[in-house]
Amino acid sequence: MNARVPLSPTFANGDVSHWYRSGGVPEPGPRLDGDTRADVVIVGGGYTGLWTAYYLKKARPALDVVVLEKEFAGFGASGRNGGWLTGDLAGSHERYARTHGAQAARALQREMFASVDEVIRVCAAEGIEADIVKSGVVNVARTHAQAVRMRAAVEQARAWGFGEEDLRLVDPGDHLRVAGARAGTWSPHCARVQPARLVRGLAETVRGLGVRVYERTPVTEIVPHRALTPYGTAQAAHVIRATEGFTARLKGLRRQWLPMNSSMIVTEPLPASFWERVGWQGAELLGDLAHYYMYAQRTADDRIAFGGRGRPYLYGSRVDARGHTHDATVEALWRLLVDFFPAASASKVAHAWSGVLAVPRDWCSTVHLDPATGLGWAGGYTGHGVTTANLAGRTLRDLVLGEESALTALPWVGRRVRAWEPEPLRWLGVHTMYRLYRVADHRERSMTRTSALARIADLITGH
Secondary structure: OOOOOOEEEEEEEOOOOHHHOOOOOOOOOOOOOOOEEEEEEEEOOOHHHHHHHHHHHHHOOOOOEEEEOOOOOOOOHHHOOOOEEEOOOOOOHHHHHHHHOHHHHHHHHHHHHHHHHHHHHHHHHHOOOOOOEOOOEEEEEOOHHHHHHHHHHHHHHHHOOOOOOOOEEEOOOOOOOOOOOOEEEEEOOEEEOOHHHHHHHHHHHHHHOOOEEEOOOOOOEEEOOEEEEOOEEEEEEEEEEOOHHHHHHOOOOOOOOEEEEEEEEEEOOOOHHHHHHHOOOOOOEEEEOOOOOEEEEEOOOOOEEEEEOOOOOEHHHEOOOOOOOOHHHHHHHHHHHHHHOHHHHHOOEEEEEEEEEEEOOOOOOEEEEOOOOOEEEEEOOOOOHHHHHHHHHHHHHHHHOOOOOOOOOOOOEOOOOOOOOOOOHHHHHHHHHHHHHHHHHHHHHHOOOOOHHHHHHHHHHOO
């Protein structure tokens, strides 16, 4: 590691994530041993799969539900993310409205807001302790160009019918003080969560409801009514794919969703004097308006967990499942953290890790179920999966049970998105996009408007 990054004596790189440090990485449960039948088979033991299993069993306790997971429940993005239980839409209002109308797009956004509270409700009802605190989210603008984009975003929210109670401009130091902040917004629709505790608690809950969870059971292919593994075939009327960033590993789905990497570091616990100095007295989440954006939370034990993009994409849609983070990425995240909070320079980095999220070609999430084949899926959350997975689970419940509802009428249901380009085009496109974003952020330090390079990057990948 570069000597410019101060590391804790117990520094770890990878090993899933810091979120598992306190309780340890769980020992995987039993794997599938031979062929089996069920009413519903779910492939993937993360938030989407577990929420779907939960709501199905709560609605129909007699249903036989099976979850198949390659490693252990919560191994993927569900145990590695930044802990943002956010109401931000996983997609574009305009794109959803283009096919289903503005009212449908607004309905989807309102359901996202409500899903934050639904997760909190279930955790309270089921006794899942996940350090959840709903203090909202603060976004800061640190350049004039970012401030212009921020004001435009608030105006756009008003045009979509979302008022001051959903998103409002605030003075930069109202909730916390970020060095160089020129403007800020605050929204109540966000809560801090300890991601690993949430997914592990959810896994225990669904097991208690009678869901059969098979770990150490990789699924190699999904076909109508069947999920194929090296140890046996799971058959069911419905087979749900809930593999998010790992979808490209399945046969025939390499170009379905792009597996995008995101990386994080976490500091050692910071003293009370630090939090007083920066004014971060609550559990607000923190983001910014840069193109190469960051995200952060104050953890329950007074650390800063700070994330952003590292090496965004590996050639051929490969995935580094072990979460090792490159030295240059750790250094870049540390420099940015200290740039935001100079007083944090007295701390050290305790852990670095990476995870993978799924990005559809149009950057809009989807939920789907084909009654003819029994095949369904949800995902492509573009980094907003902690909350969106809950909404997906409830929607898949209604689709599987054949119940028409307000959820099944939402515009992301049945949405068809074309595949990503073959290599080397998608590798070149993604890396060009992020190179342009980095340069655009640098240029905007002395600009009063959004750099044209950022607009070119958006055009390249359809962001």
